[in-house]
Amino acid sequence: MKFRNFIKDRIAYTTVYIISTCTVTLIMYLTLIINGLRFPIDNIFYAFIISIAFYILFLIYDYYRNKNFYSQLNLILNEEKDLDYILNIGTPNNSEQEMFKKVLLKLYKLSGDKTIKYEEAHKQYIYFVNQWVHQMKTPVSVINLLLQEQVNEEQREVFQSISEENEKLAHGLDMMLYNARLNEFNLDFNVESLDIISIGRKVINDNKKSMIRHHIFPKITTNKEMPVETDRKWIYFVINQIVINAIKYSKSDSEESKLITFDVNEEASKTTLSISDQGIGIPKEDISRVFNAFFTGKNGRKTSESTGMGMYLAKRVCDNLGHEFRVNSEEGIGTTFSIIFHKGKNIFNF
Structure with a gap:
């Protein structure tokens, strides 16, 4: 977070501070006038300036105290970082940052639990697809063997059409099997020179x-x-x-x-x-x-x-x-x- 953005986020605090300071100063000044006491207006102005200066110094101090935390957040947003880096964003400087970090940890745990459930369901689905495709390939192979038997001329055209459709079925099963295995590609490949x-x-x-x-x-x-x-x-x-x-x-x-x-x-x-x-x-x-x-x-x-x-x-x-x-x-x-x-x-x- 840049300093100007930090200041923008605190415009409301700054406005309330200035209004409250002016109000307190005005009340004290009117009280002195009512009691017949004279107080130089320059002193009031100097006190107001000093108060604002202390407030600005405090804002600068507060920004640099939290700058490391803001920098890490900005790095996470603008660059690709893994979960370990995101969860170790540094030591919180206040209760708000501590709560923010606890929310991140809770979200990580919830998402991790859901991911584990999803991965388990996905593995069961892949296993089912693999088993089903292999079971379907058996009748496809049997049909292909039966179609290779000698047939008379009248049946040849019909058997040829069945053979063509059987090839499409075999190709569709292969495509489904490869699609199911593609998500676990790194577990199912062997590089060689061929x-x-x-x-x-x-x-x-x-x-x-x-x-x-x-x-x-x-x-x-x-x-x-x-x-x-x-x-x-x-x-x-x-x-x-x-x-x-x-x-x-x-x-x-x-x-x-x-x-x-x-x-x-x-x-x-x-x-x-x-x-x-x-x-x-x-x-x-x-x-x-x-x-x-x-x-x-x-x-x-x-x-x-x-x-x-x-x-x-x-x-x-x-x-x-x-x-x-x-x-x-x-x-x-x-x-x-x-x-x-x-x-x-x-x-x-x-």
């Missing part, structure tokens, strides 16, 4: 049925290994989400074939994986909001399958891993998502 091209090939292999069904073909522009520092499971999720989106927004009713291109550019300080499709593209007005939760945009209104969560989760994963995640698109031409892996520094954020 070939990003091999991860891309695995994603392609896992989505080959869907690609063949919609006449979409993958293209990898390099055959050599491209090592990057990342987590295998989480980066697989990101690349898989990009490919699923590429298939979703590239498929059409025509027999025209389209490409999904994997391109890797290696530099001294970074490695960039770019995945490009030849789909409908993202409208210019939607580009800035692609990574927002639940945002589906113009294309989402055309495709009922869109949830607006895939790219949001992929962006959060990349942020936690310290990888940059960018998008470049032109409506009617296609979309390119780029993951930038930086080298030689600790970049993980969680």
Whole structure:
């Protein structure tokens, strides 16, 4: 708190002090006049000035006595400080400050109790989600195995539709599982050096049925290994989400074939994986909001399958891993998502 703000807060005290001093002085002066005693007006003026001077000195003393306390409060307001710093704001100089500190401690205790209850409920929820998703994956896998059995030509189209819907269900379960685990990211990751091209090939292999069904073909522009520092499971999720989106927004009713291109550019300080499709593209007005939760945009209104969560989760994963995640698109031409892996520094954020 600055001195001028300190003075402003005490304008009412100063006004009352001046009025009361003037009133007492006036009463004493009138009493002397009534009793026929003469008292020099200059002496009254000097006494008033001295009284005001003592009052000003007291205000200055009071401000500097509490300046350390005010400075700490100001530091807490203007800078990011943890709870330990906030609760140790210094020794109170009066009962008001002591009460203020006790209120802070009580609020901390109440909020701590509520946080513990919330964390316990959240852990139970995460446990339930994990168990439920794993239970649901079993029938999904069984359905997938049953669909692989030989069927006659009349049933083939029906079984193919069921298989496609089963893939969507499996993808939705995976997305829910990753979303549940994302809040405890630091407990569920393992950084290692791995070939990003091999991860891309695995994603392609896992989505080959869907690609063949919609006449979409993958293209990898390099055959050599491209090592990057990342987590295998989480980066697989990101690349898989990009490919699923590429298939979703590239498929059409025509027999025209389209490409999904994997391109890797290696530099001294970074490695960039770019995945490009030849789909409908993202409208210019939607580009800035692609990574927002639940945002589906113009294309989402055309495709009922869109949830607006895939790219949001992929962006959060990349942020936690310290990888940059960018998008470049032109409506009617296609979309390119780029993951930038930086080298030689600790970049993980969680």
